[in-house]
Structures are given as C-alpha cells and as structure tokens.
Amino acid sequence: xxxxxxxxxxxxxxxxxxxxxxxxxxxxxxxxxxxxxxxxxxxxxxxxxxxxxxxxxxxxxxxxxxxxxxxxxxxxxxxxxxxxxxxxxxxxxxxxxxxxxxxxxxxxxxxxxxxxxxxxxxxxxxxxxxxxxxxxxxxxxxxxxxxxxxxxxxxxxxxxxxxxxxxxxxxxxxxxxxxxxxxxxxxxxxxxxxxxxxxxxxxxxxxxxxxxxxxxxxxxxxxxxxxxxxxxxxxxxxxxxxxxxxxxxxxxxxxxxxxxxxxxxxxxxxxxxxxxxxxxxxxxxxxxxxxxxxxxxxxxxxxxxxxxxxxxxxxxxxxxxxxxxxxxxxxxxxxxxxxxxxxxxxxxxxxxxxxxxxxxxxxxxxxxxxxxxxxxxxxxxxxxxxxxxxxxxxxxxxxxxxxxxxxxxxxxxxxxxxxxxxxxx
Ligand SMILES: NC(=O)c1ccc[n+]([C@@H]2O[C@H](COP(=O)([O-])OP(=O)(O)OC[C@H]3O[C@@H](n4cnc5c(N)ncnc54)[C@H](O)[C@@H]3O)[C@@H](O)[C@H]2O)c1
Numbered sequence: 001x002x003x004x005x006x007x008x009x010x011x012x013x014x015x016x017x018x019x020x021x022x023x024x025x026x027x028x029x030x031x032x033x034x035x036x037x038x039x040x041x042x043x044x045x046x047x048x049x050x051x052x053x054x055x056x057x058x059x060x061x062x063x064x065x066x067x068x069x070x071x072x073x074x075x076x077x078x079x080x081x082x083x084x085x086x087x088x089x090x091x092x093x094x095x096x097x098x099x100x101x102x103x104x105x106x107x108x109x110x111x112x113x114x115x116x117x118x119x120x121x122x123x124x125x126x127x128x129x130x131x132x133x134x135x136x137x138x139x140x141x142x143x144x145x146x147x148x149x150x151x152x153x154x155x156x157x158x159x160x161x162x163x164x165x166x167x168x169x170x171x172x173x174x175x176x177x178x179x180x181x182x183x184x185x186x187x188x189x190x191x192x193x194x195x196x197x198x199x200x201x202x203x204x205x206x207x208x209x210x211x212x213x214x215x216x217x218x219x220x221x222x223x224x225x226x227x228x229x230x231x232x233x234x235x236x237x238x239x240x241x242x243x244x245x246x247x248x249x250x251x252x253x254x255x256x257x258x259x260x261x262x263x264x265x266x267x268x269x270x271x272x273x274x275x276x277x278x279x280x281x282x283x284x285x286x287x288x289x290x291x292x293x294x295x296x297x298x299x300x301x302x303x304x305x306x307x308x309x310x311x312x313x314x315x316x317x318x319x320x321x322x323x324x325x326x327x328x329x330x331x332x333x334x335x336x337x338x339x340x341x342x343x344x345x346x347x348x349x350x351x352x353x354x355x356x357x358x359x360x361x362x363x364x365x366x367x368x369x370x371x372x373x374x375x376x377x378x379x380x381x382x383x384x385x386x387x388x389x390x391x392x393x394x395x396x397x398x399x400x401x402x403x404x405x406x407x408x409x410x411x412x413x414x415x416x417x418x419x420x421x422x423x424x425x
Contacts, residue, residue, distance in 0.1 A: 003028050004191065007080040009073055009105050010087035011038050013049055013328075014122070014155050017162040018086065020057040022191045023066040030080065032073040042069035050327065053163045073105065077112035082187050085109070086122040086155060088262070090330075095269045097126050106136040113140035118149035118183045124209050124263065125152070126270035130202045131176070150176040151184035152202045154209030158263075160326050170195040174205025213267035214285045219253050220264070221288035224295055227255030231424045238405065238423050255422050257378055257403025258295040258333025260322025265292070265331045295403075296336035302420050303374055303401050304344065311345030316372035316397065319379025320352040320363060327354040329363060333403070334378045338365060341376075353383040371396050380404040389415030 004027050008019040011033040023029040033039050041048045045062035047055040061067035070076055077083050087105050092098045102123055109119060119137060121130050130152040134144045144150045153173045157165035171194040175181030185196050199205050223241075230237035241252045259265045268285045275282035304310050322332040334350065341348045349372065350365035357367035375397050377384060385406050392400065398417060400407065405423040412419050 004082055004187070005030070005080045006082045006084065006187075006191070007032060007073075007076045008084045008086060009033075009109070010085065010123075011035075011042055011048075011069055012086070012088070013051060013159050014157070014162070015084075015086040016042065016047065016049075016058065017051060017054050017157075017166060018084065018122075018155070018192075019067060020054060020061055021163070021166050021193070023061040023064075024057060025191045025193060027066070027082075027191045029061070029067045030076040031067065031069040032071070032076050033069060034071065036071065039069040039071055042067075051159060051162055057163070073108040074112035077109050077117070078114060081114070081117050083109055083113075083117060083119045084122055085119070089123050089125060090262070091266050091269060096273060097129070097270055099129065103133075103136065106133045107139070110137050110139040113137060113142055113148055115142060115147045118151055118180070118187065120151035120153050120184055120187075122153055122155040124154055124213070124267050124270070125206050126274055127203050127206045127210065128274070130206060134176075145177040145180060149180040149183040150202070151180055152205040153184055153188065154205060156209060156212070159328060160323070167193045170197040172197045172199055172205050172208050174199045174202045174208075176202055207271075210267050210270050213263055214271055214288075217259065217264050217268045217292060218284055218288040219251070220256070220259055221291040223253040224255045224291055226252070227422060228298070231422070234424065236424060254405065256295065256333075256405075257299045257376070257401075257422065258336060259292045260330065260332040260334075261328065262330050265289070293336065296333045297340045299376060299401050299403050299422065300337060300340040300344065303376065303399065306418065306420060307374055307399055309345075310341060313346050313374065314369075314372045315341050315346045315348055316368055316375040316395070317341075317348060317350040317365070318352075318375055318377045318384050319381060320350055320355055320360065320365065321379045321381070324380040325354075325382065329355075332378070335364070337376055337378055337403075352379065353381055370394075373397065374399045374401070376401040377403050377406060380406045389417055392417050 006027040006029050008015045009032045011031040019029045019031045038048050045059040047058050087101050090098050142148050156169050171188045173184040189196050227237050244250045244252050272282045272285050320329045320334045338348050349368045351368035360367045372395050389412050400419050402419050402421040405421050409419040
C-alpha cells in the first residue's frame with residue numbers, strides 16, 4: 001500500500017481518534033491543532049481526553065512514526081494530498097452557525113493547498129456551507145473540482161464509542177464533482193475501512209447529517225410529550241415504550257430532563273434557520289426544540305408543585321455532564337435547570353463525580369455542600385444510581401426529581417424519600 005500524507009485539522013474528541021485509525025491503516029498523518037497543549041500531548045503519545053482505546057492507539061502510532069501533531073496547518077497542508085477538517089462549529093447567541101473557526105481553517109488551508117489535493121470537511125455544517133468555502137480555498141490560485149477535490153463527509157460517531165463506531169457506521173461522502181466524490185470514497189474506503197455511502201452532492205451529504213439530527217430531536221420531543229401525558233394519566237410509560245416498540249414500526253425513545261451536547265440541541269437550528277430564510281416550513285423541528293428546551297423547567301416545576309415555593313430552598317443538581325460516564329457538559333440541561341431554579345429564588349448547588357469542585361465553580365455552579373432540601377438528577381451516572389437512601393438522608397434531601405428515570409424509586413420511597421420521576425410516580 002502506498003503511503004498517503006493525510007492531514008486532520010482539529011485533534012479533538014472526534015479528530016484524534018479518526019487520525020489514529022487512518023494512521024493505523026497505513027496513512028502518514030499530521031494532526032493540526034490550535035492548542036499548544038494538545039499538540040504537545042499528542043506528540044508525546046498522550047491522549048488529551050478520555051476515550052476508550054484511543055490512548056493506546058495514539059501511543060502506538062506516535063512510537064511508529066505514523067502520526068505527529070503541529071500548530072502549523074498551512075505547512076502541513078502543503079505536504080499533504082488529503083486534508084480533513086474537523087474543528088467545532090457552535091451556535092451564536094441568536095442560534096446561527098458560528099463559522100469563525102472553520103473559516104480561519106479554510107484560509108490556512110488555502111495558503112498551503114497543492115494541485116491534486118482533496119479537502120474533506122467533516123464538521124457538521126448548515127446545507128450549502130461547504131460550497132461557500134470555495135472562494136476561500138480558491139485564493140490558493142487553484143480551481144475547485146478541477147485542480148483540487150472538495151468533499152463533505154459528516155462525522156457521525158459519538159464520544160464513548162468512537163473507535164468502534166468509526167469503522168462500523170457508514171461514511172457518507174458527497175463531492176463537488178463525481179471525481180471529488182470518488183476521491184473521498186477511495187480514501188475513506190482504504191484508510192478508514194468503514195462502509196461507504198456515496199451521495200449525489202455536497203449539499204445532500206450535509207443534509208444527511210443535519211436531517212439525522214433533526215430526526216433525533218423530533219423523536220426525543222415526541223417521547224417527552226407522550227411521557228407527560230402518560231404521567232398525568234398514571235400510565236407506566238416505560239412499560240408502554242417496551243410494548244409499543246414491538247410492532248416493528250415504532251421506535252419510541254425515553255423522555256428526559258433535557259437534551260445536551262454539541263449536536264442534538266445545535267444542528268436542528270442549521271436546518272430551521274435556513275428553512276426560515278428560504279420560506280420553507282420547518283414547524284416540527286422548531287416545535288421539537290421548544291419542547292426539549294422546556295423539559296428542564298418542567299422538571300423544576302414538578303418539584304415546586306410538591307415542595308412549594310422554591311425561594312431560599314437549597315436544591316442540589318446531580319450531574320453537569322449531558323451523558324452518563326462522559327466528562328462533557330456543552331449545552332447540558334444542568335445549565336437550564338440551574339437558571340430556572342435561580343429564577344424561582346432557590347439556592348443551587350451541583351455535584352458530579354467527573355468534575356472537581358474547582359471545575360464545577362469554573363462552569364458557573366456552586367459545588368455541593370453537606371446539606372440540601374431537594375435534588376434534581378440530570379445525569380444518569382452509574383455513581384448516582386448506586387447511591388443508597390442514606391446518602392440523601394444525610395444531606396437532608398426529602399424529595400428527588402429523577403430526570404432520567406434512573407433511580408430505584410421503591411427503595412428510596414421506603415426510606416421516606418419521595419421520588420418524582422419523569423416516568424411517573
Ligand atoms: N463530539 C461529538 O460527539 C461529535 C459527534 C459527531 C460529530 N462531531 C463533529 O465534530 C466537530 C468537532 O467535535 P469535537 O468533539 O472533536 O470537538 P473538540 O472540541 O473535542 O475538538 C476540536 C479541536 O479543534 C481544535 N481547534 C479549534 N480551533 C482550531 C483551529 N483554528 N485550527 C486547528 N484546530 C483548532 C481545538 O483545539 C480542539 O482540539 C463538531 O463540531 C461536530 O461537527 C462531534
């Protein structure tokens with residue numbers, strides 16, 4: 001196998017595992033990152049974050065000289081024939097895509113771009129964005145689709161299962177031209193090893209990812225709304241999900257206190273905003289966002305109904321992370337729970353086994369003290385599920401809102417602790 005020089009711009013939770021797999025499969029990979037610390041750690045063979053298997057694979061690749069990291073994107077691109085971009089795009093305060101980082105990366109790439117190179121964007125983008133980078137990349141003096149290939153190939157894996165999913169989940173590849181797509185398909189087929197799903201355009205590839213995220217958000221909103229109905233009527237929604245989903249058609253998800261992370265609460269806006277601008281209806285996606293973002297407030301309201309006015313009451317939020325077992329809190333529902341509690345005058349503290357008190361403070365919360373009147377479970381961490389009634393009693397907690405349906409309700413009830421579950425009870 002001839003060795004390709006590949007560049008991955010963005011050595012984060014998605015970019016670094018991808019770089020490791022490409023290197024393991026024979027590519028010579030340079031990771032470009034803007035963080036000095038990240039570059040130093042990667043070059044030392046140390047993974048800057050927790051992700052199963054990545055530390056070992058990185059150390060192996062660095063030791064074998066197959067993977068290095070640099071701050072110099074332009075220089076690395078000038079020596080490469082395949083460039084992958086996987087840096088963050090978040091939301092501006094008015095829910096627009098903040099393209100500032102990725103545009104600066106496109107500019108750095110343009111300065112080093114060589115004839116025959118393929119540039120593949122993997123960061124989730126609003127439809128049409130990859131094409132909008134053409135004028136920037138053409139500042140290289142090269143013509144897109146003629147002198148260099150342009151591809152959009154969304155990253156669709158998620159933390160905690162990145163390595164196993166990278167090679168299993170099919171890699172969607174769309175190109176500016178059929179030759180661009182073919183170049184992407186050939187590279188990913190050879191060096192990633194995942195099944196390839198080619199699509200007809202850059203835009204189809206962008207929309208495949210964004211549409212998938214809208215599907216997820218709408219499905220969660222449906223579960224949340226049906227869940228409240230079941231709760232009001234005293235129907236066991238967990239049981240209902242189990243039996244409803246046996247027909248081979250339904251795939252009801254579980255309700256929850258809210259949606260967090262880089263993806264689900266963010267990407268629907270890429271579609272919604274563009275649809276609004278184009279005057280194309282996007283009602284379902286808009287309503288789903290509203291329903292899901294209302295969940296934290298609904299859960300706080302559930303607590304207030306039981307213990308009365310929350311003013312000056314000490315409430316403990318259990319969990320900063322938006323997913324169990326992962327130290328990731330981007331757009332975690334914990335923030336909305338905190339804001340809603342503060343609005344009602346409560347005194348709010350937070351505990352999370354994955355964060356130190358210093359980190360909890362840095363993220364805008366008061367670390368837990370040894371007393372609270374009520375608790376709200378936000379994150380389904382194993383450590384929280386393992387807590388016995390004594391833990392709550394010692395703190396003085398008499399009521400717990402179980403925003404994930406994760407706690408042993410009957411055991412806590414027996415010990416005199418009331419559990420207000422999102423699933424009823
Ligand atoms: N995190 C997920 O679960 C997930 C899942 C699927 C897809 N994605 C996609 O991957 C993208 C990246 O996510 P992530 O989790 O890897 O983010 P991350 O924050 O873990 O990593 C991003 C990396 O990019 C680097 N960076 C920032 N600006 C840069 C610049 N100008 N030049 C070079 N490097 C720069 C950062 O230092 C960081 O190391 C997301 O925006 C999303 O589109 C993420």
